[in-house]
Amino acid sequence: MSLLELGYLSFPVLLLLVFLRAPIGLAMMICGLGGLYLATGSSNIILAKLKSETYSTFSSYSLTIIPMFLLMGQFATHSGMSSSLFKAAESWLGHRKGGVAMAAVGACAGFGAICGSSLATAATMSRVALPELRRYGYSGGFSTATLAAGGTLGILIPPSVILVIYAILTEQNIAKLFLAAFIPGILAAIGYMITISIYVRLNPGSAGTREPVPYAERMRALMDVWPVLLVFGLVVGGIYLGWFTPTEGAAVGAAGTGIIALISGNLTWKVFVDSMIQTAMSTAMIFFIVLGAGFYNSFLALSQLPQELSGWVVGQGFSPLVVLTLILLFYLVFGCLMDSLSMILLTIPIFFPVISVLDFGMSPEHVAIWFGILVLIVVEVGLITPPVGMNLFIINAMDRSTPMKETYKAVLWFVTSDIVRVILLVLFPSITLFLLAG
Numbered sequence: 008m009s010l011l012e013l014g015y016l017s018f019p020v021l022l023l024l025v026f027l028r029a030p031i032g033l034a035m036m037i038c039g040l041g042g043l044y045l046a047t048g049s050s051n052i053i054l055a056k057l058k059s060e061t062y063s064t065f066s067s068y069s070l071t072i073i074p075m076f077l078l079m080g081q082f083a084t085h086s087g088m089s090s091s092l093f094k095a096a097e098s099w100l101g102h103r104k105g106g107v108a109m110a111a112v113g114a115c116a117g118f119g120a121i122c123g124s125s126l127a128t129a130a131t132m133s134r135v136a137l138p139e140l141r142r143y144g145y146s147g148g149f150s151t152a153t154l155a156a157g158g159t160l161g162i163l164i165p166p167s168v169i170l171v172i173y174a175i176l177t178e179q180n181i182a183k184l185f186l187a188a189f190i191p192g193i194l195a196a197i198g199y200m201i202t203i204s205i206y207v208r209l210n211p212g213s214a215g216t217r218e219p220v221p222y223a224e225r226m227r228a229l230m231d232v233w234p235v236l237l238v239f240g241l242v243v244g245g246i247y248l249g250w251f252t253p254t255e256g257a258a259v260g261a262a263g264t265g266i267i268a269l270i271s272g273n274l275t276w277k278v279f280v281d282s283m284i285q286t287a288m289s290t291a292m293i294f295f296i297v298l299g300a301g302f303y304n305s306f307l308a309l310s311q312l313p314q315e316l317s318g319w320v321v322g323q324g325f326s327p328l329v330v331l332t333l334i335l336l337f338y339l340v341f342g343c344l345m346d347s348l349s350m351i352l353l354t355i356p357i358f359f360p361v362i363s364v365l366d367f368g369m370s371p372e373h374v375a376i377w378f379g380i381l382v383l384i385v386v387e388v389g390l391i392t393p394p395v396g397m398n399l400f401i402i403n404a405m406d407r408s409t410p411m412k413e414t415y416k417a418v419l420w421f422v423t424s425d426i427v428r429v430i431l432l433v434l435f436p437s438i439t440l441f442l443l444a445g
Contacts, residue, residue, distance in 0.1 A: 014310030031349040032299035039302030074290040075257030080122040081282035086268035091231040092117040093135045098228040102219040105207035108153045109200045111136040115157030116196040119164040120239040129158025129398045133405045144215025148413025155398040156421035159387040164192035173379045176355045181253040182246045186442045187376045198424040234267045300352035313360045327365040342389020377436045388425040
């Protein structure tokens, strides 16, 4: 069996291991090391690879940004920022049709700007917003679908752990990727709010109303969100302006949210220890997936599969937009079955070389950034697409009284909004790249 055939065969083996519920990092490691052994017939290369790949992966300075952003998210979760964000958004939007749901989306967008994790955003904002949605007569399925969709903003609005991983894999500038994600993130929040507005008008019984809040109270609530603006501006603005590197920016963000949580009285010693433990657990999980992907990608590079696939696509004469569409459809389907980090680590080393050789009428750097944002959005859609959207299960676990099928029915409206947004960004790359024009 040729090396190329081994490369193709590794995919069904990998998917089989995933469907048998093997951890994705372990599945990729088994396929990578097994493929290397079959390709070379020597166990010595496996032992050598275990040593060299592990050292080269975990000695990478770029990866140190991940635990810092995760710790920032942990401190933000315990600092009370989520409550102040929701109260501010609710005070301005709550009296409108579907306003409390819109406020939940707006609060998710704000919390995503200091969290960087979709699941954490969905879980944290659900604890704050779900009781209020129920209090004002919002139906169970509509409430859970809104919070599941709003949670996806956690990985799109910078800073984003997934974007950091993409930047490392494709050797792109993290600051430029963060900047490029900003407008699509705002469009996502606006699209969700428009979806809510349409839904409550077509289903009047799905949402109640509340009295308007006096403007003085609205301004006080708005002033309470200054810590979020401060942390976001300091981290993202500081990185882009060159005040510090992305890793230093993540450390500043973690320290800033920690100080804010301490001043607010929410950062007790127990909370601090729990935050450290949760950060360590999440970091270990991510790093193990990164290591498994490193072994598997080494095998794929040896098999020449990415290069052969790129050459085959170019040789077929397909339109660049057709190739891009097929890749995005692949992400949409498999994003329903796998988590976003695993999808990025598994597929970017294969698909990125294909995209890089196609002519989209842009510079290679702009193509890489545009493609990264599109992939991030489509993977984000997978988080709320039935039957295996991870955010749906997170929200359902927090609201057992709502049948999952009700959440499925309502969330399809938000999936439609996401698909429309993807089409818009594919047809008009300048929307994504607008802030990079200068």
